[in-house]
Amino acid sequence: MKIRLSLNGKTVQSDIDVRTSLADFVREKMNLTATHLACEHGICGACTVVINGAPARACLNLAASCDGQEVYTLEGLRNDPVIQVLQKSFHENHGLQCGYCTPGMLVSARDLILRGRARTDQEIRCGLSGNLCRCTGYTSIVRSVRLAAEAWESAKRSSAAEPSSVELVTAGA
Helix, strand or coil: CEEEEEECCEEEEEECCCCCEHHHHHHHHCCCCCCCCCCCCCCCCCCEEEECCEEEECCCCEHHHHCCCEEECHHHHCCCHHHHHHHHHHHHCCCCCCCCCHHHHHHHHHHHHHCCCCCCHHHHHHHCCCCCCCCCCCHHHHHHHHHHHHHHHHHHHCCCCCHHHCCCCCCCC
16 A cells, blocks of 8 residues: 655655554654654553644554654654753653653653643643653653743743753752
């Protein structure tokens, strides 16, 4: 089957087997390896991508079902200001360990921040409950997301549009 979709802002076409998952498509056909495969049952969240503006599990979606759709992987969000603030916060606040869950965690956290659902630790824990991390107790991840959300909201209030101008309060400060 031939599919055509917008992937990370660019139109791509490819011949695929109708049973190909979106995760396998982006990793194997498009060489976009930030989308990680772990459980392949939609439980762990390592394969989270954005389909038509909403986070979705790439392992549960067939590439064929994305024909004509808009898909973003973490690579396509590289210049996204919320992702940049999150990456900085994860780095400064030790929000990652091995990094395997991090791409899916960042994509999910971005959605929480954009929807204004990352104001409290409880909100963040609930919002990220579909993203599993096997290396940490989530404390640093939750703190990283909360501080990124606070920095993002502060920047929006002060009309600072550039992520480089967003100041984070780190855990030790």
